[in-house]
Amino acid sequence: MKIHRGTREIGGTCVELESAGKRILLDLGLPLAASDLASTPLPDVGGLGGGEDRPLAIILSHGHRDHWGLIPKASREIPLVMGRATESIMRAAADFVPEAIALDAVHYLEHARRMTIGPFSVVPRLVDHSGFDAYAMEIEADGKRLFYSGDLRAHGRKGSLFEALIDNPPRNIDIMLMEGSSLGRLSDDGTFPTEDALELTFADRFKNTAGMALVACSAQNIDRVVTAYRAAKRSGRTLIIDAYAAEILKATGQQSIPKPSTGWSNLAVYVPERQRRQLKARGIAPLVDTYRGFRLWPEQLAEQASRSVMLFRGWMMDDLDRANALSGASLFWSQWDGYLAEGTPGAALRAACEARRIPFEVVHTSGHASPRDLKRLAAAVAPKWLVPIHTFERHRFPRLFENVKLVDDGEWIEVGNEP
Ligand SMILES: [Zn+2]
Ligand SMILES: [Zn+2]
Incomplete structure (x- = not known):
């Protein structure tokens, strides 16, 4: 597993997973600080320009630009996977918003429906987020298990999805990539309005x-x-x-x-x-x-x-x-x-x-979970390693959560090699 971007920032999220010589990507976002698409390079992922060694798929957790924004620069040969509503909302937006584009999915993420992509088995979990049709994902390959939170919260209109995730969390997770957008924006015991x-x-x-x-x-x-x-x-x-x-x-x-x-x-x-x-x-x-x-x-x-x-x-x-x-x-x-x-x-x-x-x-409330809700999620999943992603404040993670492992952008991590 390699986080290309996101260990120290919100935006530009891109995670590469490799098993048995095959690779998939989770998100391919535009960095928040990017001034324009043309001058923003793709992350260093083999085959993003197409060809024999291209990744098997790019899975988009949801339709926010910090998770899909670099897709227009990647080869169209690479199959895209996303939620059905995410696809149709992006298509509708493309007629109105200059920087929006229509993307075609070859497979749809569906809540709790397992999907197989080469050696990877993916179970999407619909989550509560300010972006519609957003998913967290359990991904298994070669007996190793990773859980990616995507962007999520507990205080929106679909908060019951967060409670369901906590009541029935993914089990035996080796690595959990958990977003931490609210860290530093809200006190550790603060709450956002629902x-x-x-x-x-x-x-x-x-x-x-x-x-x-x-x-x-x-x-x-x-x-x-x-x-x-x-x-x-x-x-x-x-x-x-x-x-x-x-x-x-x-x-x-x-x-x-x-x-x-x-x-x-x-x-x-x-x-x-x-x-x-x-x-x-x-x-x-x-x-x-x-x-x-x-x-x-x-x-x-x-x-x-x-x-x-x-x-x-x-x-x-x-x-x-x-x-x-x-x-x-x-x-x-x-x-x-x-x-x-x-x-x-x-x-x-x-x-x-x-x-x-x-x-x-x-008059506003956040699209992201409070540190308190993130604590509940981390405790429920109880991963062997918890890796911060989608945060400007990763240094706060070790005080708030158990088993935190800080990694760097571009660093290969062996899943299942935990202490
Ligand atoms: Zn989002
Ligand atoms: Zn995001």
Whole structure:
């Protein structure tokens, strides 16, 4: 086993597993600090450019770019494995987001369904995470067992999956690669608010907003969109989404998730001017016909403002300015506050709100498990070695968890050689 990237950072995750001369990769992410794809090299994995010695497969734990972002640079000969909804969400996003791409999977990860790839036997476990359709994985080869946590948490809308993992953990694990995103961002005994708690906070804020409530979150954070939808409903408001969010929600393929189709109330679709032009340019303008009965038009925005919550991104401000729909509005930032740092689009949005005297408040919870929940997971799995990954604070691991083994990027580790 070799971690190419991730022993000292969040992002750029890539793990190579080798058995009997065959290899697979877990994730092939873009580093967070990468300025662009072109100037970011692939990790030093044999055959990533294709050819006889290419890996048998690349397995993507979920659809966050820090886990798949370098795939466009790898050979298309290498089969991809990912969740079914991950594939369809990425495909839907590719029509809207410049850096998004559609990837084709040859196999789908399915919860608890064993899959064999050469000498590797993989059992995926669906987990709770801010990215939809995310998996942890048990991987066995040559009698050696590894468990990769992927990205996960316990306090989201699918928290029961975390409890199920703890109640029925993978057994006899030689090496567990466990993410530690929250280390250093939250105290060792701190807790993150649950999505349920966030729903109540949002509902309270919406009730106390005179005009339109703007929620700035990623449309791909499905848990958060559902939280905003439920809070809107609780406060007697309608959630307004754009075509991008509508397509992402449809792509989840989940009946329980709101979307502009029969049976869903308190939901409307507004197609911003810029998006309308974009859809036309791409020749997919007829897409919007599928939202019939849910459409909201520019001239309705001002009148509907006090009864609405909008899933919002900075560039939509023009539409609301033009429609005079911002009187009494409030903005709720529902993403990591790192995206508000100087020079970011988040900072520009905050400034745009200040200029219009729109109150700006952060209402957010993490997509990653607290140190406390990670402790519960580590204790349940009780691996022979626990190897930190997806963390900027690996030095905190030995104090928090048992049997921690610190490894370096690029170092080959023999699985099953534990003391
Ligand atoms: Zn993630
Ligand atoms: Zn990640």
